[in-house]
Amino acid sequence: MSLPSGSPDPLLSFGARIGAYRNVAWLLLACGAGLAWLVGFGLRSPYLGLSVAVLLMSACMLGASVILFRRASTPMYRWVSAEYIYRFDAADLRRQTQTIKIRIRANRDNVNLFHNTYRWTGVGTSTVRVANGSQRICETREKISGRRHYYVHLDQPLSKGEETLIHLEQELFDASGEFEPILAKIVSSPLAKLTLKVVFPSDQAPRAIVARRSRPSRKRAESWRTIGAGGHDVDWSDNGATTEACYSPDSPKVGIRYDLRWDNWGKYPSSQDGR
Structure with a gap:
């Protein structure tokens, strides 16, 4: 007999993690695209205001990605x-x-x-x-x-x-x-x-x-x-x-x-x- 981790139903847990990881991937992709645009165009003076908005949005998405990842990797x-x-x-x-x-x-x-x-x-x-x-x-x-x-x-x-x-x-x-x-x-x-x-x-x-x-x-x-x-x-x-x-x-x-x-x-x- 053995003592496992005590996780809930492995299929349900696995499905929930897949969904959370997919959301994290999309957020990171959007964050990367925003940073790439910022480096390529945003630093030019006509786009300075938009650059700040993109930077803030990227920071928010990055924070949301970290929260989703931690939640998905933490057992119930x-x-x-x-x-x-x-x-x-x-x-x-x-x-x-x-x-x-x-x-x-x-x-x-x-x-x-x-x-x-x-x-x-x-x-x-x-x-x-x-x-x-x-x-x-x-x-x-x-x-x-x-x-x-x-x-x-x-x-x-x-x-x-x-x-x-x-x-x-x-x-x-x-x-x-x-x-x-x-x-x-x-x-x-x-x-x-x-x-x-x-x-x-x-x-x-x-x-x-x-x-x-x-x-x-x-x-x-x-x-x-x-x-x-x-x-x-x-x-x-x-x-x-x-x-x-x-x-x-x-x-x-x-x-x-x-x-x-x-x-x-x-x-x-x-x-x-x-x-």
């Missing part, structure tokens, strides 16, 4: 914090749930749609629902990559500077027993706090979990190169019934993947168990 909202809690059912480890809490802050007015993606390594059923409020949610899946998109329509549109908490509950059943023992999130936009937590039944917890930081590999596409790993960054707790492993990196960096990995987890059932 930014992530403030993200928390992922992944749990395994004691009766059947293939039954898993994930609690997702993402706080966002609007960069513009009238923000009413939240978009996120994830990829689950298990093979079976996966559903996402909103746990707070009455927000509506829909989910789609890419056929080739298997990455899934979900969209949350907020109860009330956010004004610039306002924040809201997206609270989701995800239910998963790995019917084929192919889940890979890793909880990974990619930071694609500035984020103040990231928390990854895995909760196991105490009698089925792995012996060790490693927290890792990775960056994209330059040699191979869709692969990651580890830049830091160790068990000292993992906080453990046990209440007798469940064992929790938590990783909250200091100052998460954009472009870095953070994950919890537990290898050689022999207690996880495979599809050959016939359960």
Whole structure:
């Protein structure tokens, strides 16, 4: 699973940017034409008054171009914090749930749609629902990559500077027993706090979990190169019934993947168990 930038619908966002860039291009073209006329003819004394008007108009168009460009390149909202809690059912480890809490802050007015993606390594059923409020949610899946998109329509549109908490509950059943023992999130936009937590039944917890930081590999596409790993960054707790492993990196960096990995987890059932 991964943590993307949290942008709204990519098609709508892309279309809006194309329109804004087209407007910027026309304004810059008009501004350039005005400056060219000014250099070629406007500096002559009979055209001095008109030259001043052209210069002012060009300055206004240049300012409008900068404003449009900044607006088009600024996402509708930014992530403030993200928390992922992944749990395994004691009766059947293939039954898993994930609690997702993402706080966002609007960069513009009238923000009413939240978009996120994830990829689950298990093979079976996966559903996402909103746990707070009455927000509506829909989910789609890419056929080739298997990455899934979900969209949350907020109860009330956010004004610039306002924040809201997206609270989701995800239910998963790995019917084929192919889940890979890793909880990974990619930071694609500035984020103040990231928390990854895995909760196991105490009698089925792995012996060790490693927290890792990775960056994209330059040699191979869709692969990651580890830049830091160790068990000292993992906080453990046990209440007798469940064992929790938590990783909250200091100052998460954009472009870095953070994950919890537990290898050689022999207690996880495979599809050959016939359960």
